Amino acid sequence: MNGRGGRTIKVDTLARVEGEGALYIKMAGERVADVKLRIYEPPRLFEAFLRGRHFSEAPDITARICGICPIAYQMSAVHAIERALGIKIAPEVRLLRRLFYCGEWIESHALHVYMLHAPDFLGYPDVIEMAKDHRAVVEKALRLKKIGNRIVHLLGGREIHPISAAVGGFHKAPAKSQLRELVSDLEWALEASLETVRWTSTLEFPHFEQDYEFVALRHPDEYPYNEGRLVSNRGLDIDAAEYEDRFVEFHVKHSNALQSVLRGRGSYLVGPLARFNLNFDKLPEVAQKAALEVNLKPPVKNLFRSIVVRAVELVFACAEALRVIKEYEPPAAPRVPAPDRRGVGQAITEAPRGILYHRYAIDENGLIVTAKIIPPTSQNQKRIEDDLREYAAQLVAWPLDEATWKCEQAVRCYDPCISCATHFLKVVVERE
Amino acid sequence: MLILGCGNRQRGDDAAGILVAERLRALGIAAEVCSGEVSDLIEAWTGADDVIVIDAVVSAAPAGAVHVWDGQRLPTFATSAGSTHGLGVAQAIKLARALNRLPSRLLVYGIEGKNFEMGSEVSPEVERGVEEVVQRLSREARRE
Numbered sequence: 001m002n003g004r005g006g007r008t009i010k011v012d013t014l015a016r017v018e019g020e021g022a023l024y025i026k027m028a029g030e031r032v033a034d035v036k037l038r039i040y041e042p043p044r045l046f047e048a049f050l051r052g053r054h055f056s057e058a059p060d061i062t063a064r065i066c067g068i069c070p071i072a073y074q075m076s077a078v079h080a081i082e083r084a085l086g087i088k089i090a091p092e093v094r095l096l097r098r099l100f101y102c103g104e105w106i107e108s109h110a111l112h113v114y115m116l117h118a119p120d121f122l123g124y125p126d127v128i129e130m131a132k133d134h135r136a137v138v139e140k141a142l143r144l145k146k147i148g149n150r151i152v153h154l155l156g157g158r159e160i161h162p163i164s165a166a167v168g169g170f171h172k173a174p175a176k177s178q179l180r181e182l183v184s185d186l187e188w189a190l191e192a193s194l195e196t197v198r199w200t201s202t203l204e205f206p207h208f209e210q211d212y213e214f215v216a217l218r219h220p221d222e223y224p225y226n227e228g229r230l231v232s233n234r235g236l237d238i239d240a241a242e243y244e245d246r247f248v249e250f251h252v253k254h255s256n257a258l259q260s261v262l263r264g265r266g267s268y269l270v271g272p273l274a275r276f277n278l279n280f281d282k283l284p285e286v287a288q289k290a291a292l293e294v295n296l297k298p299p300v301k302n303l304f305r306s307i308v309v310r311a312v313e314l315v316f317a318c319a320e321a322l323r324v325i326k327e328y329e330p331p332a333a334p335r336v337p338a339p340d341r342r343g344v345g346q347a348i349t350e351a352p353r354g355i356l357y358h359r360y361a362i363d364e365n366g367l368i369v370t371a372k373i374i375p376p377t378s379q380n381q382k383r384i385e386d387d388l389r390e391y392a393a394q395l396v397a398w399p400l401d402e403a404t405w406k407c408e409q410a411v412r413c414y415d416p417c418i419s420c421a422t423h424f425l426k427v428v429v430e431r432e
Numbered sequence: 433m434l435i436l437g438c439g440n441r442q443r444g445d446d447a448a449g450i451l452v453a454e455r456l457r458a459l460g461i462a463a464e465v466c467s468g469e470v471s472d473l474i475e476a477w478t479g480a481d482d483v484i485v486i487d488a489v490v491s492a493a494p495a496g497a498v499h500v501w502d503g504q505r506l507p508t509f510a511t512s513a514g515s516t517h518g519l520g521v522a523q524a525i526k527l528a529r530a531l532n533r534l535p536s537r538l539l540v541y542g543i544e545g546k547n548f549e550m551g552s553e554v555s556p557e558v559e560r561g562v563e564e565v566v567q568r569l570s571r572e573a574r575r576e
Contacts, residue, residue: 045551064442067467111471127470128523131530138531145471 024254025392025407032392035385036254037411043373050371055081055362056338059165062358062373068111071104071152072351074165075226076358076373080240081167084345084362085338092331093169094226095324096155099179100165101225101349102321103151106144106189108352109272109310109317112415113196114141117307120409121203137199140192144314147185151321154178169335179325186322193314194290200308201294206406208391209301212383213265214274217350223282223316224275226349231278232268233299240346243357249374260379267382270354271414272309273300284323287316303387303413310415340366351376353415377416384414433576434480434535435461435569438468438487438521444552445495445545448562449486451554452541455566461573473524474533483535486565487521488558489542496544496557498564503538541565 026034046065050058062077063070075097082089089097114137115127124130131138154174156164164171215236219228231237238246249258262268277298280288291297291312300309346359354376361369391410395403437453440446453463466476468487477483489499503525521540528534543561554562 049551067440067469111469115470126523128526128530131527135531138527142471142474142531146475149472149475 023388023407023411025388027392027396030393030396032389032396035388035392036252037381037385037388038254043375043378047371047373050360050368053368054366055085055360055368056167056366058360058368058371059167065373066375068108069104069351069353069356071100071165072349072356073358073373074156075101075349076347076351076356077360078165078167079226079347079349080345080358080360081362082338082345083240083347084343084360085167085341086343087168087336087338089169089336090331090333092173092329093335095328096170096173097165098222098225099151099321099324099328100155102317102324103148103155105313105317105352106148106321107152108148108415109314110141110144110148112352113200113307113310113314114138114144116415117310117412118200118203120412121307140195144189144192144196147182147189148317150182150185154182166335166338168338169331169333171334173330173334176328176330179328183322183325186318186325190286190315190318190322193311193318194286196311196314197290197294197296197308200311201296203307205302205304207302208304208387208394208410210303210387210390212273212301213262213268214277214299215262215268215270215355215379216274216278217348217355218278219282221282223279223284223320224350226347230348230355232262233278234265236262240348240357243346243348244359244372247374247379249378258374258378259382260374261382267386268379269383270376270379271306272313272352272354273303273306274354275350276300276309276312283312283316284319286319287312290315303410306413306415340364353377354379377414380414380416384411384416433573434477434483435463435573436466436473436476436483436485437463438466438473438485440467442550444547444549445543445555445558446488446548447554448488448543448545448558451559451562452486452543452565452569455562456569456573459566459570461570468520468524470520470524470527473521474528474531477528477535477538478533481536483538484541484569485521485538486541486543486569488545488548490545491542493544494557495546495555496559496561498561498568499540499542499544501540501542503534503540506540541569 022038024036043065050061058077058081059074062073065073119126119130122130163174213232213234215232217224217228218231229237246263247260248263249260252259280298296308342364344361348355348357356376357374359372363369387410388407392407395406437449439449441450450465453465456463466472506525545558547555
């Protein structure tokens with residue numbers, strides 16, 4: 001099976017199977033008869049895996065759920081467990097956790113904006129073809145992503161690491177000098193992000209506006225990461241502890257992931273558009289200005305413009321990282337003690353793709369009795385189907401392959417998660 | 433020589449590349465673990481000119497079969513046409529070539545997998561494939 005002999009070897013795929021998805025749309029004449037999105041969702045398995053483990057293991061276990069957003073899983077886990085145990089973290093730790101999240105957002109948004117989403121707008125099948133004509137653009141994406149990765153790596157990330165997030169804080173706090181080393185890179189990243197806003201705003205967007213219920217965290221003083229009330233543009237305003245009273249998950253036959261709806265209201269949208277629309281006033285001036293300069297104002301109701309919103313969030317993440325590094329003083333102790341105690345705690349944090357809910361019940365020995373994890377992509381799943389029902393109807397007259405490609409693009413606007421939801425998206429559009 | 437083992441530990445046989453890297457390390461041979469995501473791979477091999485990548489593969493071969501490809505002359509891998517995030521080793525090589533960031537010597541070891549269920553164990557055949565690659569690479573590393 002050696003490639004040197006000149007024989008053609010057909011390999012269907014080099015396995016990078018982290019999650020699988022498929023989209024099925026059935027058209028009956030002018031009408032969209034059926035839309036089914038099938039996604040694979042690992043969190044169920046991890047919920048079972050967490051039961052009986054000590055709470056201190058949760059940050060490491062949950063970080064393995066997603067290859068792209070491990071920090072989000074760690075953050076929702078530590079905040080929910082800290083709430084169950086009734087412990088308060090130091091303000092310096094709180095700042096560090098914001099920096100940690102900045103790193104993940106920079107990595108994830110740079111990847112999505114440039115490598116996964118931009119080819120759709122520029123008319124390339126993928127980033128490889130795009131790179132042949134737009135090499136500098138792809139190089140910029142790689143450098144941005146690397147800078148996000150530097151932050152994540154410094155503060156822990158997925159590997160076993162001396163610093164790493166822990167219940168109560170971090171295993172070890174970084175020195176001021178370690179953070180300062182990131183400044184020049186981040187200053188470049190901030191400029192590159194501002195250029196990204198201008199560049200993405202010049203792309204052409206399909207006319208597709210929907211009347212969404214946007215759901216995101218909202219904090220009195222800051223653009224949300226780890227704290228805040230869960231709010232919507234239709235009056236939702238709750239604490240994380242009330243989440244399961246207001247949102248309900250249900251099984252649909254065509255997907256092994258659960259779909260989530262707002263009780264009595266239906267589908268809703270989480271992610272960059274929701275955060276931007278509900279928290280524009282909390283963005284730092286540099287990000288607000290960048291948005292307004294390209295005429296991006298809340299409410300943004302066109303999902304395809306999420307690429308510009310992600311670029312604005314890149315500006316925010318770089319500016320916020322620089323602010324945190326400037327203000328950072330190492331905490332007196334890297335973490336507060338977290339003694340075993342019976343309790344239940346819930347937390348919601350803003351993963352790059354939207355809100356990530358965790359709930360843990362812990363017994364008197366610190367062992368996890370139950371764990372509940374609701375990732376952003378399963379929350380958006382129903383909304384994606386609802387969008388496609390509308391969007392596919394606009395495409396009935398299009399050739400099948402073009403209509404298929406357009407529907408894929410619509411799904412990509414949601415940045416469905418690489419491993420907490422879908423990886424290979426095989427699309428089938430059927431006509432009667 | 434830079435050895436990069438790619439994969440996902442949570443997906444059965446997809447752990448093959450990671451297992452190779454870990455076993456080489458246990459033998460005192462430097463090897464890195466990498467998710468296999470495009471930009472991570474390109475960053476990981478930047479500056480290296482002699483690189484070996486190990487990953488799980490799905491083709492028509494029996495489970496555990498070991499493939500070796502020259503990264504400069506990689507066969508055409510069918511990439512899933514409608515992939516949202518389907519960027520892996522094959523795409524990393526193509527992208528690196530477009531960006532002129534391909535190492536001058538790159539070998540890809542593929543270990544044929546059959547079971548990628550979430551949370552499942554590595555198949556016994558793939559275990560044997562992992563062992564074979566570990567033996568071959570450790571011999572090569574010792575020759576250097």
